[in-house]
Amino acid sequence: MSRITGLLALVFALVLPLMSAPPGLAIDLSNDRGEQIFSSNCAACHMGGGNVIRASRTLKIRDLNAHLEEYQQDPLEAIEHQIEDGKNAMPSYAGKLSEAEIIAVATFVEQQAELGW
Template sequence: MKKIIVAILLVITMFTITTPALAGDIANGAKVFSANCAACHAGGLNVVNGAKTLKKGDLEKYEMYSLEAVKTQITKGKNAMPAFLGRLNEAQIEDVASYVLAQAEKGW
């Protein structure tokens, strides 16, 4: 009985751990990231503000660990980060956001 309860709790835990839904083309996102973002964010780091990296822990800490939050940051910019809407189209922004989250999940 104890083993069944542990197994059930394990299954419940596996299904409640959330990862962001990725909708973009990650391969294209990698290309766009390389051409537009890597100068400041190579390896998931941040050369302007070292505390706010693209690593999963920092994205979670600053409530940026979702596709919509990353897309908004890329689109509108914030603080030292420029807005990329106009330089990148909506599909490219979604691809980059998907790539960033996929890399964060992998640990960069």
């Protein structure tokens, strides 16, 4: 009986923290999806955070911040807006990607920029 009690205690000790885990776990899953979407739709022009069409419009933190200052919104929302509407040579992905996919790829871009690509 004490073996069963010990086993149950171990299971609860391992599972309980996951049940009360912060939303960061969901972000990690979204980040995986965001990376997949980025690889499929964006990497041709923005591989490694660069920009093959306009070298000054990279996704590196310095260039991204300079560009995002033009927006009166949260940086993540500004990235989402850029993905949805496109601008200049960048096509619009509204209607091509779902809202959840746009959020996932914007989150991935923001996180990668902060990490230095």
